[in-house]
Amino acid sequence: MSHPVYDMVILGGGPGGYTAALYAARAGMRVVLIEKLSAGGQMALTEQIDNYPGFPEGIDGYVLSENMQKQAERFGAETAYAQVLRVDLQAEPKVIETTDGIFYGKTVAVATGAGPKELELPSEKALVNRGVAYCAACDGMFYRGKTVVVVGGGNSAAADALLLSRIAEKVILVHRRDTLRATKVYHQMLQKVQNVEFRWNSKVTELLHQQKLTGVRLTDVLTGEESQLDCDGLFVSIGRKPATELFSGQLDLDNGGYVIAGEDTQTNIPGVYAVGDVRSKPIRQIVTAVADGAMAAHMAEAFLSN
Amino acid sequence: MSAIHLSNEEFQKLLQEKKPVLVDYWAPWCGYCRRIAPAYDRIAQEYSQRLLVAKVNIDEEPQLAHAEQIEVIPTLILYKDGKAADFLVAPESQAAIAQFIEKNL
Structure with missing residues (x-):
């Protein structure tokens, strides 16, 4: 299956990914977000979120996830449900090989998240x-x-x-x-x-x-x-593990495996941005992930206009 | 078409069908069951020609869940010729569910 060249391909459908999608789509960019299962990432498994501002009684993370997806899609962002197999981030356009064909992006936002390290025991x-x-x-x-x-x-x-x-x-x-x-x-x-x-x-x-x-x-x-x-x-509680295996050798990672990028979300590769928990940063929260999403869309817009 | 919700009786009837049947055993209190639900509905649509795709709420059908030896959820079981052919516990992606089906059809 062949897909068009997108202005931005976003990897991961958590709060950072869907916020990047929302901002990029609203800026008039052609955007696809690739998600392996369903919207929300870690957030979708949290029944009650009490530290995301604007919901005085708290909000169900699953509902918040669906809402973020709907909001981005209202402005034209697309979602592809596929597992990413390989990426070439240095290529132009950048190449994302998935179980649903190859996607091309002029820019890529890596929002693949992090998860708790598991004990890796049977039935866990x-x-x-x-x-x-x-x-x-x-x-x-x-x-x-x-x-x-x-x-x-x-x-x-x-x-x-x-x-x-x-x-x-x-x-x-x-x-x-x-x-x-x-x-x-x-x-x-x-x-x-x-x-x-x-x-x-x-x-x-x-x-x-x-x-x-x-x-x-x-x-x-x-x-x-x-x-x-x-x-x-x-x-x-044995630590956390970012989902960055696919990018090692391409993106600069820190000792914990997180993508090295500052508050502007720019990685070592021009046009590639690290968004949300996957980025090396002092605090990993929904609010910091959505901030990264907006930043990445802004940086990508500037990158594309040059 | 989304996955059909089955009672025990409907389940027994569905097993008589010629087409293979995929059943997702789940419960409303199971967070990960909720996460796979949208992916499962998309699978139901994608495979509607080749497969009957259904769901059983184990809280509503405890006898069926017991008879099918469901110990943990979400568990997906693929039935062929009325018998359980293979199962998959807590798939990590929509692609993993698709691969499981392709392997068994």
């Missing part, structure tokens, strides 16, 4: 929202009075354990080393909390479940000894 994906979670701030409230396990040893794991200690009856922090990587402040705060226990030198090696998670199997990394831990929830 299927147990999401059924005991396995990656965001204590989002899903913690479902575990009021229950027992939860937090995996990880960094600042975010420590923050999750603290937050959950105020909700859950018991929090067990599992870490593969014998001390936390988190800053001292967290150590002190965690020591003071009554209902947080630690399992050092341990890895979660199996998820025990029926319909929902019922517990985890731990393996002691020093002795190899296995033990079982009953729990209602497992919060995985």
Whole structure:
């Protein structure tokens, strides 16, 4: 299947991608957004979003996603549902090979997002929202009075354990080393909390479940000894991972794999912009993603007029 | 045409059909089920000539879900000649659903 040459091809249908689509379409550019599943990205899995301004009662992330898509499409942005297989961002026009044919773009906005790092255990994906979670701030409230396990040893794991200690009856922090990587402040705060226990030198090696998670199997990394831990929830907090495999060798990435670009979203390749969570930046939120989207559309417009 | 919502009875009837049947087992409280729903409806449209594409809400049809041994959702099962031929759990893209169908048709 052959597609026309677009002014802008956007990769990823989260808030950053659809905002780039909205602004680019309103600027009169011919725009296609390529999404592998459905609008919204990580946002679509969040039932209640309370920190996106303009919705005093909060808003369902799925609904917000659909609305962002509809709004961009109202101004003529197209959506193609396809998985991107390969890209050539140096070519002119830039080449995006997908499961639905090859797309060409004079500019490209990379808005492929980031996701939590997974443990990569069997059944993990299927147990999401059924005991396995990656965001204590989002899903913690479902575990009021229950027992939860937090995996990880960094600042975010420590923050999750603290937050959950105020909700859950018991929090067990599992870490593969014998001390936390988190800053001292967290150590002190965690020591003071009554209902947080630690399992050092341990890895979660199996998820025990029926319909929902019922517990985890731990393996002691020093002795190899296995033990079982009953729990209602497992919060995985072992870091995040941007979806940038497709671009390595073309776009400059930082140590974490994020695309290096400043607030103007410009990457090392002229006409290629990094939008939203995929960009190296200090805070990854819906509001910062949509800001990137507007910026990328503006930069692309300037690029095209030269 | 979007995917058809089935009751247990309708499911049993549909299995008698000559065409293969694809069923998405889901529930309203399942966030990822919601995310795949629009992609699943597009698949229903794309494959309407070759396949009957349906959905079963496991909260409304717990017996059926139990009989079909649905342990986690979303689970897609493809039935051929009235029997489960293959299944796919929590597909990560619309293309993954299409590949699953192509592999089995």
